[in-house]
Amino acid sequence: MSQVTTTDLYQVTMALSYLREDMRAPATFSLFVRDLPPGRGFLVAAGIEAGLDYLGRFHVGRSDIQDFAAALHRPVEDLEPLHGLSFDGEVRAVPEGRLVLAGEPLLEVTAPLPQAQLVETYLLSLLCHQTAVASKAARCVVAAAGRPLIDFSLRRAHGPEAGLQAARLGALVGFAGTSNVAAARRYGIAAAGTMAHSYVESFPSEEAAFRAFARTHPGPVTFLVDTYDTDRGVATAARVLADLGLGPECAIRLDSGDLGALARRARAALDAAGPEGVRIIASGGLDEYEVDRLVREGAPIDAYAVGTKVGTAADAPYLDMAYKLVEYDGRPVMKLATAKATAPGRKQVFRGPALHDVIGLANEQPPEGTEPLLLPVMRGGLRTGPPDTLAAARARFEADLAALPEEARRIERPVPPVPAVSTRLTALTAVVRHRMQARTGAGRWAPE
Known part of the structure; x- marks a missing residue:
């Protein structure tokens, strides 16, 4: 079974519609965990390497088109616009082994909208499972x-x-x-x-x-x-x-x-x-x-x-992980739904001492004493460097774990750090929310 067809059907229907409507402008999707599972004080970023392998191989071939057509009960020629589609976008990601917190992007994909949409399900499956298991294993190490x-x-x-x-x-x-x-x-x-x-x-x-x-x-x-x-x-x-x-x-x-x-x-x-x-x-x-x-x-x-x-990460076998559109054709976008609202724009996570993190915009200057977590790992559909190694990932994990506050390391009743949100991201969120409410006629948004 092709990795291309290992996806949800609605990814195919949306991508086909985008192509028919000539919606091929760059789109940025942000992949993040909304909330940590109960009993977790941190997560370990994992699955990124497998995700990059997948994106590097992604190509919609003739057999994929036939499978899509069969699933949709449509003639093969209706799915022809998808034929030959490959991933030629860019990815910024948190290197494997680094600790991440709720709301922080593990990676951001920027690519023509149909491409960025079609890869969602497979990326989520890889990162959700591997981050959950790595985090459970890390707590055993502690x-x-x-x-x-x-x-x-x-x-x-x-x-x-x-x-x-x-x-x-x-x-x-x-x-x-x-x-x-x-x-x-x-x-x-x-x-x-x-x-x-x-x-x-x-x-x-x-x-x-x-x-x-x-x-x-x-x-x-x-x-x-x-x-x-x-x-x-x-x-x-x-x-x-x-x-x-x-x-x-x-x-x-x-x-x-x-x-x-x-x-x-x-x-x-x-x-x-x-x-x-x-x-x-x-x-x-x-x-x-x-x-x-x-x-x-x-x-x-x-x-x-x-x-x-x-x-099996038995006590927390899944993560509330999402892959959300945050920018299309240079326009920041966001979801307004209560309890599932998203922040707009391409982002960066700035890590400070003791995991005092700030989630900001990708084009912000890092606050003093911080480093950016999201690094460029793909451009033009190609890796920016050689594959990562387990030794390097382990070294990053050990360094972040050593810096993690003791209350977040606890096995029983851990207290995870809560990242701050930058002033610029807060301001952009307010502007985009107001604009989208005005455009859609939505009622006043209120957090849950």
């Missing part, structure tokens, strides 16, 4: 307080492609590895994995399973110890490791039960049994809330494997 995290999300992700994205996004915010072999190869992430309960059950005893695994994988090994009785599994693992002279970098994995209590007993048993340097890895339905609890309670867990709840 909760782990320096302890390694491993992505185990593939088996319950919303499809294999979503699993690949989750592994990449974990690496973007600092995860140490992933169980996803394809993602490890594609993105240069460390692959990590142990064994399943089925492996242990296949042998006549836990000890037989552990010894067989160690023979095949001479080191370092990780034994899953909770198939039957966790305390006995720990003792068996410790004995096997000691007999084989294994220890440093080897580990046991706890996957169920009271992980804090089990980890304490396991730590004592491992230390008493003799093998040195054996780590404890915890998994099993973990996310930032449970990791935070275990860390605060002092559980002797060395690393955490997080999967389902992180790869």
Whole structure:
């Protein structure tokens, strides 16, 4: 299925009408999150790189025209104006890994109106999912307080492609590895994995399973110890490791039960049994809330494997993300609907210390002590530079996270910073609102 036809039908109907009406002037659309989900103090910008790849490949071919015509039950020749359409516009975007707040554009697309309209759905799908998952993963990094995290999300992700994205996004915010072999190869992430309960059950005893695994994988090994009785599994693992002279970098994995209590007993048993340097890895339905609890309670867990709840951003699986027209043919425009009003004009986000941000107009001078977040990444449909790297995105994330106020970093009841709005953007919004109310005869606008 073509990425071009992976869109909402109304994008096609609007783009076709624009072409028929010769409405091809430049249009700017702004993509942003209206409000942060409950329990979020920040978001991590993600999906931009995939979005740029999509825009660089965007081309409406003959098969796309046929698919559009079939969907609309129209003759193919009616859709002919769309044939050959490619993206040759410009994009300004927040680089991946940077923290963003409610109302701040993650990217702005400026292109002939039919082009800018047709790419909306795919861009929203990419950025909405990836920003949600990256933000969830980032909160796990905060909760782990320096302890390694491993992505185990593939088996319950919303499809294999979503699993690949989750592994990449974990690496973007600092995860140490992933169980996803394809993602490890594609993105240069460390692959990590142990064994399943089925492996242990296949042998006549836990000890037989552990010894067989160690023979095949001479080191370092990780034994899953909770198939039957966790305390006995720990003792068996410790004995096997000691007999084989294994220890440093080897580990046991706890996957169920009271992980804090089990980890304490396991730590004592491992230390008493003799093998040195054996780590404890915890998994099993973990996310930032449970990791935070275990860390605060002092559980002797060395690393955490997080999967389902992180790869699906389970407590906030979507974002109130929008892609709104803010300028057409040099004319600022805005939506007036209550609770969904938008601000007009091409924008910029000026970042100050401690994420004291100001949302302003793109042609404003940055306030003193701030830097612009939106950078030019495409011109004429081509990237302005080489693709971004995970290492660069991670460095940006770490720098922004370090600057984030403590109340926004909190796992429970975070308080997100609220960006200010520049005087010039406020004035333009008032002028455009007045003009559009006069033109449409709309009643007096009032915020909700």
